[in-house]
Amino acid sequence: MEGESGRDVAPRLARALVVAVAAALASAHLLKGLGRIPTAPVAGVAIAAACLALVALQLRHTRSTPVRGRGPGWAVAELAVAFLAVGPLGVSVGLLCLPAASLLLERRRLLLIMFGTGAVLVEALRSASVRDAVDLLLTVALGGVMLYAVTTLALLATRVHAARLTLAAAAVTDERLRIASSLRSELSQGLAEIHGLAVRQDPSALDRLIAVARRTLAAARATAAELRSLSLAPEAASARALLASAGIAADIRVGHREPLGPAGTVLATVLREAVTAVVRVGDARRCEVSTGERAGRVVLRVVNDGVPTAALGADVLDDLAARVRAVGGRLTAGLEPDGRFAVEATVAATPAPAAAADPPELRGALGLYHFLLAAFCVKALMFVPASDRGLGVACVLVFSAAQARFAFQDAALLRSPVGARLALLASAVLALLPLPWFGRNWIGAAGILAGSLLIVLPLRAGAALAAVLAVAAGVISGHGAGAVLLAAVNMLITCVVVYGVLRLVRLVRELQQAGAGLARAAVVTERLRAARDLHDLLGHGLAAILLKAELARRLADTDTGRCRAELTDIVSLAERGQAELGAVAGDSPRLSFGTELASAAAVLEAAAITVELEDAPVPPGAGAVLSVVLREAVTNILRHSSARHARIAASVAGDRVRLEVENDGAPDGVTAPGSGIGGLTVRVTEAGGTLAAGPDDGWYLLRADLPLN
Incomplete structure (x- = not known):
């Protein structure tokens, strides 16, 4: 909608x-x-x-x-x-x-x-009789009440529809406050302690500073992992990029409901390891990744057409299986009937959120629908001959109970339980069979049934059956063309009224579910944004602090001046980290690419890596995104490579800007980028760009392209 x-x-x-x-x-x-x-x-x-x-x-x-x-x-x-x-x-x-x-x-x-x-x-x-007068007055009351119910539901649907974005925004605000509260405890205290120790310029405090930096960095990574665990989107994006860099066609289909909860971290690990194994073996041409829900469990499948026996090492598979079992899941691997190799992990799905309570207007409308059924019973029985009244009472009670049984089914009748189908069959028999004996008002039963059919069946099938029902009811109850037409019209009037009430009840509930789903999606998106920023910004800064602290400790006895210079840099990095910590819990920060480029070069040089810079003016909009890419690339060089040389090049050509970061230290056989590639891919894609990473002529290259606007 x-x-x-x-x-x-x-x-x-x-x-x-x-x-x-x-x-x-x-x-x-x-x-x-x-x-x-x-x-x-x-x-x-x-x-x-x-x-x-x-x-x-x-x-x-x-x-x-x-x-x-x-x-x-x-x-x-x-x-x-x-x-x-x-x-x-x-x-x-x-x-x-x-x-x-x-x-x-x-x-x-x-x-x-x-x-x-x-x-x-x-x-x-x-009126010539009291009975006719009461019947018509009941008709006025019933029509007025049902039109009132339909209009009330329509107004409610409009309000629920208009409020969905407000509810999603409120959910994001609440989530930001929760994230801010969690971040400003251990991480904030850690950065403050790092800053205090570095300001003292005391080499004897370096061991303490290093311990605090390691603890804070571990906390930042753990928090980012927890935030990411709600969604497989970052790992799926990383898998797509990794497979593309290896020339393997990727088919990724996501069919599970998010957020995932704690088990999401385990599924992300299975996905990462399985796809990395496919790329490492290198002989697959196609890899399919799919998720879905089955019997209350999330199922992740990674299927490829490469060499099956070498797809995963026994040690890796055993470790993954143990981790999946630890969260109550199951991991299997083996050949499919078509000869492909499949890894499948299943974990318990996050329980579906409790259905929202019906608002008063909706409860009132449901009550009025039952009033309609009660009024039909009274109106029908008024014209049932006295000799048949006992049978008439039984029929109206069974018919009304059957309508209450299946009229509010959420699923289509073709997928409904057997009881609902039996209720429909009973309703059809009771609506048509007594027409010749129960009097003129029994036509309302056919109208109520027709309106329900439009709800519980697909619209075309329901409309076709309702039309057949109208003709059948008119023929059974009428005498002559005029009487048949009048009976059919009366039946269709009731049909439209019933359909209007039931369709609006369903519409309101659909809008409530859609609004709740939008709020959940907004919360997941906000947590993923915070995880990306925490990993890309704060994680990089803490890694740089740890690197500089270890360097300062090595220099403490041989070069006191440079040791203090490194401590001064740590003070600046800690202050920037504190500012970025606040930004992680709010809107995405705007970074200066020039500042990040200088910082990246300084960090790499502090790690004894020779850096070649090719700088070009980068517009602020693209620069904010490329700054994050640069941080992640430098972090991966420090954590995953043995590089001695690195090259960072920013260039502008036409309406696009490109950043390339490459190094000569990728170990043999390693083709996977760092774990943050999924978040980077999402961030770059949202900005209209592309991201690629992989081996390039003996070096390892990460390249990001963005539009200038």
């Missing part, structure tokens, strides 16, 4: 259903008015105009919630039109259900009392 052109589908559908129900309630009177035009043109046209005007006046209730205290002008005008049609023009009092709904919506108690009194007097003067 989203998208630029379709984002208002839900409110439009809700308004359309209100119009459809109002039009259905007025349709029989409209048809009778049109039928009078040949013999009484003025009266016929006036009746038709009154019916259309009453339907049009209902639209005012769908634009906003009725406001108490607003002048009664429109309500009085609607009453005037309705009583003009019912009085001088002789239309049935059934038309009064439309203004009745308006008075209920606007809570005009005094007007509602006067209206009810007038309707009773008109019908008392007209």
Whole structure:
């Protein structure tokens, strides 16, 4: 229901259903008015105009919630039109259900009392029997109440639809506060302690400083891993990039519900190790990665067409299996029937969130639907012959119970339990079989059933069966073409009313579920953003602090001046880390590429790596993204390589900017980039760019391309 052109589908559908129900309630009177035009043109046209005007006046209730205290002008005008049609023009009092709904919506108690009194007097003067008068007054009350219920549900659907983004934003705000609270404990204290120790410029405190830096770096990495564990998206992006760099066609399909919870970390490890093994062996042409949910468990499968026996070493497989078992899961590996090698891991899925409580308007509408069933029972039994009344009571009770059984099923009837299908069959038999004996009002059973069919079946199948049901009901109950047509129209009116109520109930629940899903997705996205920033920004800074502290300790006895210079750099890095820690818990920070480039060169040189720089002016927008890429590339060089030389080149050509970071220290056989490549790929892709990493002529190259705008 989203998208630029379709984002208002839900409110439009809700308004359309209100119009459809109002039009259905007025349709029989409209048809009778049109039928009078040949013999009484003025009266016929006036009746038709009154019916259309009453339907049009209902639209005012769908634009906003009725406001108490607003002048009664429109309500009085609607009453005037309705009583003009019912009085001088002789239309049935059934038309009064439309203004009745308006008075209920606007809570005009005094007007509602006067209206009810007038309707009773008109019908008392007209009806030949008390039974007919009661029947028509019940029809007015029932039509008014159901139109009121439909309009209330439509307004509720519009509000729920409008509030979904607000709820998602509130969820993100709450998550940011939670993240900020967790980050500003151990990490904040660690950075503060590092800063305090470095400011002292005391070489004797270096051992303590190194221990604090290691502990804080480990905490940062653990926190980032915890934040990432809710989603497989970063690891899936990393897997796609890794397979592409090895020339292996990747087919990645994600079918599980997120967030994953703690088991997500284990699944991410399985995915990373399995894909790395496929790339390491190097003879696969295609690799399929898929996730799904089965019997309350998340299933991850990595299937490739390479050499099966060498795809995973026994030690790696045993370690992965133990880790999966530790979270209550299971890992298997072996040949598929088609000869491909598959690794499959299953873990318990995160329990589905509890369904949101129905708002009062929805509970009220459900109560009114049951009122409809009760009113149908009363109206039907009024015309059942006395000799058949016992059987009639049994039939209406069974029919109403069957409707309550399957009308609110969330799944389509074709996928519903057997009990729901039996309820449908019983409803069909009870709706049609007693028609010749139970009187004119039993046609309502066919209408209620038809409306339910439109809900529980696919729309086309439901509409086809409803049409067949209308014809069958008309033929069974009618005598002559006119009677058949009238019976079919009455049945279709009830069908539209029932469908309107049930469809809006389902629409509101769908919108509630969509809003909750959007909020969950927003929270997962926010946690992934925080994990990326924590890994890419703070993790790099802490790694640099640790490197400089170890260098300072080696220099403490031989070069005191340079030792103190390294401590001064640590002070600056700690201050920047404290600032970035606050940024991680809020909006993504904007980094200066020039500053990051200088910092990267200094860190690499401190690790005795010769750096070749090729610098070019990088616009701020692209520079903020490339700064993060540069940090991750330098961190990977320090953690995963034995490099002695590195090259960092930034260039601008046409409307694109490129960053290349390469080194000569990738160990033989290692083709996988660092663990942060998934987050980088997501970040670069969101900025409209591409990221690639892999061996290049004996060196290891990471390349990022971004549009200048």
